[in-house]
Amino acid sequence: MCNFHLPEADREQRESVVVDSTRNPIYRFSNMNPAAYLPLSPATLHVLLALTRGDLHGYGIMLEVARQSGGQYKIGPGTLYDNIKKLLKLGLVEEAPAESSESEPRRRYHLTKMGASVLAAETERLASVLREARRGLRLHEERQS
Amino acid sequence: MSGLQRRLYKAIVRIHPADFRDEFGREMMLDFEDAVHTYGLGCLWRDGLWSLVRQWSARILSGGPEPSSTPRPSLLAGQYVMICEERLTMIELGRGLIGSVMLLALCLFGLGGASKDGPTGAARDVIDLPIVYVSSSTPATGRDAKPASPLPASESSNSDFKFSQSTVSAFAPMATTSTTLSSDGSTSALALAGVAQAQPSPELLLYHTSGPLPSYDVATIKPLDPNTADRVVKLPPGTSLINPLSIRRYTMDAYGAKYAAQIIGGPDWLNKESYVIHGKVPDDLEAALQKMTSQGGIDQNRSMQQSLLADRFHLKAHFETRVLPVYELAPAKGGLKITEVPAPPERKSGDPPISHRTGDPLSPGTSVSSFNSDGLRVLNARAIKMQLLARIIGGDAGDRPIVDHTGFTGYFDIKDLTWAPLGDAGADSGPDAPSLIGALEKTLGIKLVPAKAAIEVLVIDHIEKPSEN
Numbered sequence: 001m002c003n004f005h006l007p008e009a010d011r012e013q014r015e016s017v018v019v020d021s022t023r024n025p026i027y028r029f030s031n032m033n034p035a036a037y038l039p040l041s042p043a044t045l046h047v048l049l050a051l052t053r054g055d056l057h058g059y060g061i062m063l064e065v066a067r068q069s070g071g072q073y074k075i076g077p078g079t080l081y082d083n084i085k086k087l088l089k090l091g092l093v094e095e096a097p098a099e100s101s102e103s104e105p106r107r108r109y110h111l112t113k114m115g116a117s118v119l120a121a122e123t124e125r126l127a128s129v130l131r132e133a134r135r136g137l138r139l140h141e142e143r144q145s
Numbered sequence: 146m147s148g149l150q151r152r153l154y155k156a157i158v159r160i161h162p163a164d165f166r167d168e169f170g171r172e173m174m175l176d177f178e179d180a181v182h183t184y185g186l187g188c189l190w191r192d193g194l195w196s197l198v199r200q201w202s203a204r205i206l207s208g209g210p211e212p213s214s215t216p217r218p219s220l221l222a223g224q225y226v227m228i229c230e231e232r233l234t235m236i237e238l239g240r241g242l243i244g245s246v247m248l249l250a251l252c253l254f255g256l257g258g259a260s261k262d263g264p265t266g267a268a269r270d271v272i273d274l275p276i277v278y279v280s281s282s283t284p285a286t287g288r289d290a291k292p293a294s295p296l297p298a299s300e301s302s303n304s305d306f307k308f309s310q311s312t313v314s315a316f317a318p319m320a321t322t323s324t325t326l327s328s329d330g331s332t333s334a335l336a337l338a339g340v341a342q343a344q345p346s347p348e349l350l351l352y353h354t355s356g357p358l359p360s361y362d363v364a365t366i367k368p369l370d371p372n373t374a375d376r377v378v379k380l381p382p383g384t385s386l387i388n389p390l391s392i393r394r395y396t397m398d399a400y401g402a403k404y405a406a407q408i409i410g411g412p413d414w415l416n417k418e419s420y421v422i423h424g425k426v427p428d429d430l431e432a433a434l435q436k437m438t439s440q441g442g443i444d445q446n447r448s449m450q451q452s453l454l455a456d457r458f459h460l461k462a463h464f465e466t467r468v469l470p471v472y473e474l475a476p477a478k479g480g481l482k483i484t485e486v487p488a489p490p491e492r493k494s495g496d497p498p499i500s501h502r503t504g505d506p507l508s509p510g511t512s513v514s515s516f517n518s519d520g521l522r523v524l525n526a527r528a529i530k531m532q533l534l535a536r537i538i539g540g541d542a543g544d545r546p547i548v549d550h551t552g553f554t555g556y557f558d559i560k561d562l563t564w565a566p567l568g569d570a571g572a573d574s575g576p577d578a579p580s581l582i583g584a585l586e587k588t589l590g591i592k593l594v595p596a597k598a599a600i601e602v603l604v605i606d607h608i609e610k611p612s613e614n
Contacts (some may be wrong), residue, residue, distance in 0.1 A: 078196020081169035119371040
């Protein structure tokens with residue numbers, strides 16, 4: 001095996017990133033009220049939000065969380081699996097089937113219907129907090145002036 | 146990453162509570178391997194240790210493994226722990242004391258080790274995978290500042306956290322800015338701390354186009370059956386090489402990305418699926434290409450590839466500049482062990498292409514790498530610059546690009562630089578095979594230094610599988 005390189009035309013070895021997306025439409029705890037889970041911690045919120053992009057393995061979730069927050073919020077494996085463990089238990093996230101073509105399959109996680117409902121409820125809650133915060137700040141400024 | 150560092154993290158994972166470790170330990174190790182170059186060892190160790198504290202604290206304070214029928218645990222993970230209402234027994238207090246002492250010792254050991262790890266050590270407060278600032282418009286030599294279709298500025302920002310290239314071009318270095326989003330989604334400013342001040346060096350810029358893109362007369366895109374693709378492209382198992390027939394690789398070529406890290410995002414099939422793409426260059430452009438310089442021809446081809454990606458794959462993407470981990474090529478302590486040679490003769494348009502046959506002497510300005518019988522990679526080159534050397538060896542330094550920081554601007558010959566490549570390609574070489582870092586220092590008097598550098602990246606916002614031919 002021999003590679004010949006010309007100046008400015010070299011194409012060398014590069015990294016490969018493989019992320020899978022498969023689904024397992026089995027929902028648990030579908031009768032629970034999403035509001036009962038609120039408020040969510042930032043880590044939980046970001047993990048659920050990351051999984052709206054599709055089924056991801058742990059590192060995929062870490063990257064997606066960093067991307068979604070513009071790099072301002074990052075979680076490591078310890079924090080991630082602490083949250084995943086809780087979310088699995090609550091049925092907000094479930095494990096997606098392994099990809100049979102992978103020699104060493106990684107566990108991927110899938111946002112359940114309940115998880116999506118909880119995320120939607122949290123989004124609503126945060127929106128109302130924002131509205132309230134803006135109103136409060138406006139009143140405060142008016143009082144100051 | 147050394148075996149010791151990996152073993153230390155493994156030890157942290159192993160001393161997690163058994164049920165947690167059994168369920169997530171393997172995944173934590175895999176994620177650690179993936180994230181270590183972007184997050185840094187110190188941060189991952191700290192995260193692992195905090196996880197340890199959280200898991201054992203919850204376990205000790207709740208008096209044993211969590212029962213399967215616990216009431217709803219708090220979702221405020223990492224901020225609160227569950228505490229039993231009953232008073233703690235002496236046994237529980239003793240377990241807590243032993244656990245605390247062990248954790249304290251581990252923390253001291255971990256932080257001490259991490260602090261020796263340079264930029265990835267525990268001394269840093271913030272890990273910096275992230276976008277730190279954006280300015281993709283700074284033109285490199287011979288490159289245009291304004292990207293044209295398929296990257297219109299108005300479509301380049303579909304995320305609240307993304308920067309609009311049009312609004313933040315020539316972004317001045319600054320410490321902190323505030324942010325608001327205008328109604329059309331473009332970012333007028335963004336709140337960021339720790340803003341980097343560097344601009345990407347020319348070799349870390351992507352190829353930008355201006356004006357209407359030339360396109361192929363006819364282009365055929367043929368997806369390859371996975372079984373057929375496996376026969377066509379045989380990547381060594383466990384390797385980090387990217388499939389040369391994948392659309393990610395095609396996108397890298399179209400945008401002049403020298404490193405995989407420069408193309409971010411996109412669905413799975415970008416990496417997994419293989420395509421054979423043929424484009425027929427229009428006759429008038431074909432004639433013009435004959436008169437162009439080598440670089441001019443490459444740029445025209447890239448423009449047509451970008452056009453194809455936009456038309457057939459409906460690619461929408463935007464440029465960003467991110468500060469990412471790299472390795473810098475720098476002079477070693479003992480000094481450079483190779484001498485400068487005269488520059489190779491300048492090539493003109495119309496010159497015949499340089500060819501090389503095994504055994505022939507190399508032409509000035511070229512390099513050849515091969516694998517010897519031991520599975521080691523051997524590089525020989527004549528009159529090449531350090532920048533090209535950095536690019537050639539870039540694939541064997543993990544997921545970090547290698548950038549030239551030697552300060553040597555001349556040309557050098559390289560004779561039999563031999564090292565064990567990453568992945569299984571060097572599996573036959575045994576544990577004593579020379580590493581790339583060792584070979585560089587021993588043969589050339591150059592070392593690799595972990596560092597951070599601004600790199601221009603292309604973030605894929607949207608891409609679809611190709612339309613039918």
